[in-house]
Amino acid sequence: MLYAxxxxxxxxxxxxxxxxxRALGFWGVFIFSLLFSPAVGLVxxxxxxxxxxxxxxxxxxxxSRYKKLLVEVTGLQEQNTKLKEQIGILEATLQxxxxxxxxxx
Numbered sequence: 001m002l003y004a005x006x007x008x009x010x011x012x013x014x015x016x017x018x019x020x021x022r023a024l025g026f027w028g029v030f031i032f033s034l035l036f037s038p039a040v041g042l043v044x045x046x047x048x049x050x051x052x053x054x055x056x057x058x059x060x061x062x063x064s065r066y067k068k069l070l071v072e073v074t075g076l077q078e079q080n081t082k083l084k085e086q087i088g089i090l091e092a093t094l095q096x097x098x099x100x101x102x103x104x105x
Contacts, residue, residue, distance in 0.1 A: 011038035019045050 015038045016030025022045065024032065033041030 008034070008038065012041065014038070015041040015045065018042075022048050024048075 012030055012033035015033040016026045019029030019041070020026040022029060029041055029045065032044060
């Protein structure tokens, strides 16, 4: 009987160690394995995703969005500069054109 308890505890510990990077962490998986069984704990680990993979994927998505927005902002700043130059040229041209005193028509 003592060997069965030690086997249960040790396999639950191993399952808890395998679940250390999951949502429940080591202690959550360890206690889950103690309560239900190490085999059920392993099945739960197999079904659940790792926390690290989700975090890394979200970080990669955020970095990708940030880079796209940065490119868009840079492009808009360049367009703004070009438009300001064109407006300056148009204003200078309008100042050089003499105003006609004869009404159209």
